[in-house]
Amino acid sequence: MNARSLQAGMEFDGYRLEEKLHTGGMAALWRVTDLRARHLGKPGLEQAVPPLIMKVPLLYSSDDPTAIVAFEVEQMIMPKLKGPHVPRYFGSGDFDAQPYIVMEQIAGESLRSRFEQAPLPIDEVVSTGIQIAYALHDLHRQHVIHLDIKPSNIMFRNGLAVLIDFGLSRHDRLPDLLDEEFRLPMGTGPYISPEQVLGVRNEPRSDLFSLGVLLYHLATGERPYGHPTSVAGLKKRLYRDPIPPRQHRPDLPAWLQEIILRCLEVHPQDRFDTAAQLGFLLQHPDQLTLTARAGKQQQDGYLAMFKRRLKAAGSEPLLQHTVSEQLAKAPIIVAALDLTHGSEALAEQLRQITRRMLQTEPGARLACLTIRKTSRIGMDDSLIQQGQNIHVKQLVDLKHWARPLQMAADKITFHVLEAPDPATAIIDYAHNNDVDHIIIGSRGSSALRRYLGSVSARVVAEANCTVTVVKNSDQ
Incomplete structure (x- = not known):
């Protein structure tokens, strides 16, 4: 299923699409029915469920990667909110199948x-x-x-x-x-x-x-x-x-x-x-x-x-404050991955090393990175025909790689970065986000050895943090 094919009457994840209410620059809003309340058959339960809307990101209407990341942010934050000043959260779907957020529909007009x-x-x-x-x-x-x-x-x-x-x-x-x-x-x-x-x-x-x-x-x-x-x-x-x-x-x-x-x-x-x-x-x-x-x-x-x-x-960013006391600083670990075809064995070795490192640093946060070597987020015709967005596909691939690590959702993040120079992108990310440790793969020998080896070598030489290079022992 993909966001372009949604139609009134469709049912998935316990919801039925009733009517498209609005289409904005980044998302569409649908009025939906919670079918689970109907199937449970408990008296009064349907009345207890307020009118619902489903927010669906428009993955094919914009080449702006912030739209995808902003949707992920909202998926993270909304389940944490409660009270009369925010909509009630009911559920969400991941990019693996159909990304969405279901929430209470607030009656009336905006300011x-x-x-x-x-x-x-x-x-x-x-x-x-x-x-x-x-x-x-x-x-x-x-x-x-x-x-x-x-x-x-x-x-x-x-x-x-x-x-x-x-x-x-x-x-x-x-x-x-x-x-x-x-x-x-x-x-x-x-x-x-x-x-x-x-x-x-x-x-x-x-x-x-x-x-x-x-x-x-x-x-x-x-x-x-x-x-x-x-x-x-x-x-x-x-x-x-x-x-x-x-x-x-x-x-x-x-x-x-x-x-x-x-x-x-x-x-x-x-x-x-x-x-x-x-x-x-x-x-x-x-x-x-x-x-x-x-x-x-x-x-x-x-x-x-x-x-x-x-x-x-001459202004520099101001001294930053937080809403509450900052949590004790925990190390940030980056796993820099190449998930293209033929790198499965190396990806598995990276996962094993990452798992061992997380066991020694239980308070750590893991950032999973992959680099898309292009000047901008765009659409590839062959992938569009298959109903996929390149950025979303790579995001899903990262999440599949990390799933066996079984990390809490607030301890792991996923990033599809794009740059003409992968090594520079990794080094800049580490510098800008105060990363403590980078885990990066390097192929032992292959047609791409010189290219991939140069990436890991530059990261080792230029990153201002600890770097662990994992070599593919099968090659």
């Missing part, structure tokens, strides 16, 4: 529909901000930073904000696949925080910045930073302050401008400490201490902006 009516009444802006702030606080208490707060990702149920779409999120106690594999800023242009632009993904106050952007737009009908589409455009928020909201809307209370501009501060430590603190002050503005932000009438002058720009030009 996006209200943005079209902005500027909104002050009372509605404030009440909306309160609900989102407390939803974020509940999410942060579950060790998750959303990192893609925007109108379409916020729903309302019984007056409570419900956050959806966790493809770009970061869980403090799970591997961050997006941070490990990509170096470009992750987020949505108008709402991404300055630290996200610099590559920081574990700062919970990033969500408060995004909420500040939402409040600014709801209150004024304008975006504080426009709609940038380039990294250079995103970086402007590191030095260019937004037009004060009261310049767009003079009747805006000074205390609300204080809150909005504080959310939009460049440095996280200058914002509110927590989402709960923000929610409380929106409810009790009389307890808010006003600063120069409250009375600000225009953007800072050219000289102040120029100084900030000079400072931003």
